[in-house]
Amino acid sequence: LGNEFSFSFFFCKLLARLEGRSSLKEIEPNLFADEDSSVHGDIIEFHGPEGTGKTEMFYHVTARCVLPKSEGGLEVEVLFIDTDYHFDLLRLVTILERRLSRGSEEAVRQCLARLFVVSCGTSSQLLLTLCSLETTVCSRPALCLLILDSLSAFYWTDRASGGESVSSQESTLRTCSRFLERLAVEYRLVVLAATQSLMQTAWQGPAGGPGEPEAHYRPYLCREWQRLVKLRMFFSKQDDLKTDTQFSLVSRHLKSNSLKKHVFVIGESGIEFR
Amino acid sequence: MGVLRAGLCPGLTQDTVQLLRSRGIKTVVDLVSADLEEVAQKCGLSYKALVALRRVLLAQFSAFPFNGADLYEELKTSTSILSTGIGSLDKLLDAGLYTGEVTEIVCLCVSANVAYSLQQNVVYIDSNGGLTASRLLQLLQARTPDEEEQAGALQRIQVVRAFDIFQMLDVLQDLRGAVSQQVSSASTVKVVVVDSVTAVVSPLLGGQQREGLALMMQLARELKTLARDVGVAVVVTNHMTRDRDSGKLKPALGRSWSFVPSTRILLDIEEGTGTSGGRRRAYLTKSPRLPTGFQEMVDIGTWGTPEQSPASQGDQM
Numbered sequence: 001l002g003n004e005f006s007f008s009f010f011f012c013k014l015l016a017r018l019e020g021r022s023s024l025k026e027i028e029p030n031l032f033a034d035e036d037s038s039v040h041g042d043i044i045e046f047h048g049p050e051g052t053g054k055t056e057m058f059y060h061v062t063a064r065c066v067l068p069k070s071e072g073g074l075e076v077e078v079l080f081i082d083t084d085y086h087f088d089l090l091r092l093v094t095i096l097e098r099r100l101s102r103g104s105e106e107a108v109r110q111c112l113a114r115l116f117v118v119s120c121g122t123s124s125q126l127l128l129t130l131c132s133l134e135t136t137v138c139s140r141p142a143l144c145l146l147i148l149d150s151l152s153a154f155y156w157t158d159r160a161s162g163g164e165s166v167s168s169q170e171s172t173l174r175t176c177s178r179f180l181e182r183l184a185v186e187y188r189l190v191v192l193a194a195t196q197s198l199m200q201t202a203w204q205g206p207a208g209g210p211g212e213p214e215a216h217y218r219p220y221l222c223r224e225w226q227r228l229v230k231l232r233m234f235f236s237k238q239d240d241l242k243t244d245t246q247f248s249l250v251s252r253h254l255k256s257n258s259l260k261k262h263v264f265v266i267g268e269s270g271i272e273f274r
Numbered sequence: 275m276g277v278l279r280a281g282l283c284p285g286l287t288q289d290t291v292q293l294l295r296s297r298g299i300k301t302v303v304d305l306v307s308a309d310l311e312e313v314a315q316k317c318g319l320s321y322k323a324l325v326a327l328r329r330v331l332l333a334q335f336s337a338f339p340f341n342g343a344d345l346y347e348e349l350k351t352s353t354s355i356l357s358t359g360i361g362s363l364d365k366l367l368d369a370g371l372y373t374g375e376v377t378e379i380v381c382l383c384v385s386a387n388v389a390y391s392l393q394q395n396v397v398y399i400d401s402n403g404g405l406t407a408s409r410l411l412q413l414l415q416a417r418t419p420d421e422e423e424q425a426g427a428l429q430r431i432q433v434v435r436a437f438d439i440f441q442m443l444d445v446l447q448d449l450r451g452a453v454s455q456q457v458s459s460a461s462t463v464k465v466v467v468v469d470s471v472t473a474v475v476s477p478l479l480g481g482q483q484r485e486g487l488a489l490m491m492q493l494a495r496e497l498k499t500l501a502r503d504v505g506v507a508v509v510v511t512n513h514m515t516r517d518r519d520s521g522k523l524k525p526a527l528g529r530s531w532s533f534v535p536s537t538r539i540l541l542d543i544e545e546g547t548g549t550s551g552g553r554r555r556a557y558l559t560k561s562p563r564l565p566t567g568f569q570e571m572v573d574i575g576t577w578g579t580p581e582q583s584p585a586s587q588g589d590q591m
Contacts, residue, residue: 050532051560066342079339085498088375088536088562089342089349108346115342121495124276124303125337131306132332136339153491156530160488175307198530245567266565 024190026074027145028061030273031233031251031262041184043228045151046194047217048235053247053266054194057235058147059092060271061192063099065145066114068107071100077114077143079133083126083153087117098269114142123154123172130179137187146183150194151176152221170222177224184228195221229254246274276302276335283330285323293317302331349374352505356464362570366539366558371465371507375562376497378510378525378535395463398433399445401473405433432463439474439489446496453504463506468497470511472526479528487530494534510535536562541572 024032024042046054062080067073080087089112096111097103116136120126137143151173162169184191199218217234219226233251248263263274277300280288297316299305305313306328314321357370364370371377398405410431414424436442453463475493478486501508515526525532525540532538538560558568 049529051566055562084495084533085502086536089345090353091562092342093346094563109343112342112346116339117342117345118337118339120337121499125335127303128306128332128336132336156484156487156491160484172303175303178307196530196533245565 027190028064032231041188041190042230043180043184043191043193044231044233045229046192046233046235047197048249049197049237052235052237053249053264053271054235055086055088055149056266056271057249058149058192058194059095061145062092062115062147063095063111063270066111067096067099068110073111074144075114075142076145077116077140078145078147079116079118079136079143081126081129081146081148082117082119083121083148083150085119086149087119089117094268095270116143123158123176126154127172127176127179130176130183133179133183134187137183137189144190146180146189146191148180148191148193150196151225152195152198155198155220173222174224177222177228181228278302278305283327283334285327285330290319290327293319302335306332354464354505354507356507360572362572363539363556366556366564366568366570367537368561368563371509372536373464373505373507374501375536376501376508376510376534377537377539378512378560379539379541396431396465396467397449397463398431399442399466399468400433400435401437401442401468402470403435403437405469436474439478439493442468442474443493443496446493446500450500450504463504466500466506466508468508468510470513471531472511472513475527475531476513490527490531494531498534514540532560535560 024044046057048054058080062078063073065074065076065078067075069075092115093108093112096108100107100111118129120129133146154173158172159166159169162171180191180193183189199220217232231251231253233249235247235249238246238248246263246265248261250259250261252259264271265274266272276282278286278291278294280286280291282302294300294305294313294317297313299308299313305324310324310328311321313319314324352373354373355370356373357364358367367377407428410428411424414427418424434445436445449463449466471493475486475490478489480486497508497510500506512531513526514523516522517524523542525538537558540557540559541554542557554572556570556572558564558566560566
């Protein structure tokens with residue numbers, strides 16, 4: 001080191017650790033009640049088939065973060081990376097309107113001003129964006145949460161165009177994982193990333209006890225990513241056309257191997273835990 | 275994207291490019307991922323210059339974060355909701371087709387989906403060969419007896435044929451190009467129907483070919499960016515297949531495709547009536563706004579709910 005550019009970065013990181021960004025527990029106590037706030041940020045993976053509530057959970061957590069303190073929120077900033085043009089701002093607005101005691105346009109606008117949305121079209125662009133985010137994160141100390149929906153969007157494209165070996169096909173994602181790790185560890189961000197269940201599993205039955213959906217999980221993303229994940233949450237849906245659809249998620253803590261099940265429904269105002 | 279070459283950004287000279295290339299750094303991604311101190315030493319370039327170069331490249335090539343409040347202002351003015359003309363279907367879609375999204379209709383007889391949005395300009399991409407002008411006219415005649423209105427509606431539908439995925443990708447790119455150059459017939463398009471996506475994608479799937487899945491995802495991306503950037507509602511039709519193990523009916527094209535549309539409606543044949551009645555039960559199986567599991571009866575033969583219009587024998591192809 002020795003030039004003024006990296007010195008200001010060093011100073012930023014120091015500030016980030018001293019001031020402290022919001023911890024997992026504050027962001028969603030229902031899900032993360034037992035997590036002690038660690039010195040480093042946390043990386044959490046949401047995994048599941050389509051229609052199981054992963055994106056809704058992102059909206060729920062985003063709402064909790066951007067709502068003002070007077071309405072039960074944290075008044076912190078969120079960065080949402082959308083990799084498959086999936087992000088539905090109007091849905092988020094509906095959730096905010098329902099949760100605000102006075103759902104006025106101005107109140108909603110103030111919440112939305114704490115949200116930043118980036119769309120990436122290729123894995124290379126995701127890589128460059130993650131790298132350039134360091135500057136953004138540095139200049140916005142209120143930014144606590146990074147959402148990536150989803151990390152697996154480029155999986156098939158990368159596999160086809162990345163060359164002959166699996167290792168070269170995974171190289172961009174490996175570098176992305178490295179940048180994500182840096183953002184989490186050095187800037188104490190909470191990183192939530194979704195991965196889709198793209199692979200066929202051998203077992204096809206309905207979701208049974210707490211162990212079932214996650215026991216058949218087949219990791220397919222690169223090892224770098226697998227190593228970074230602290231908590232993996234498996235989303236599933238009770239496929240019942242008659243009653244109110246119930247969603248459940250099983251969270252597995254990867255170091256302690258403990259499993260916990262949570263059940264929720266999705267209403268107009270977003271996710272409600274049962 | 276992003277092979278390093280002289281002039282790609284300010285400060286990138288031919289000499290620098292050569293030096294970097296000699297150490298295996300050929301693309302923007304390579305430079306950004308590398309350890310710049312190591313590169314500076316190995317290439318004999320100044321560390322400070324490399325850091326500045328990286329900063330410029332990142333500013334040029336990474337995606338820009340938009341503020342939520344600004345995005346909301348833009349969306350409020352650019353999003354429209356288009357009624358399909360079938361009341362019960364509109365209910366399932368939460369008032370109609372939303373521009374900026376991809377909606378999927380799954381049904382056993384695919385051609386019925388021509389019945390949407392004829393109040394707006396429609397581009398109909400036909401990959402089945404199933405659409406004929408006479409069938410369209412028949413549906414329009416059931417809707418209105420006025421010949422001028424029928425002719426007007428027919429004029430608003432532009433039919434393009436694409437029988438393999440490369441043709442389809444070309445068609446989508448041509449459409450984007452036409453809209454961006456403000457060709458008059460293209461710039462007011464509000465709905466793009468792709469009938470069907472299965473016809474061009476299923477020949478690519480199966481076996482160990484990764485290229486097939488990558489092409490399918492490329493098509494998915496084209497459709498989504500078309501919906502978002504151009505501000506149209508994209509409607510795709512998909513076929514039904516039987517699940518290998520459970521025997522249940524499910525949409526074709528597998529898991530990876532299932533993430534692509536924002537909304538999915540399944541049209542099922544009402545038991546006992548066969549295909550002649552034109553009545554279908556529609557299930558909402560995926561939605562970003564409404565709870566799934568809603569059902570409505572839809573009469574696609576005559577374009578209305580069964581009670582409203584007289585039953586007619588819509589022939590299904």
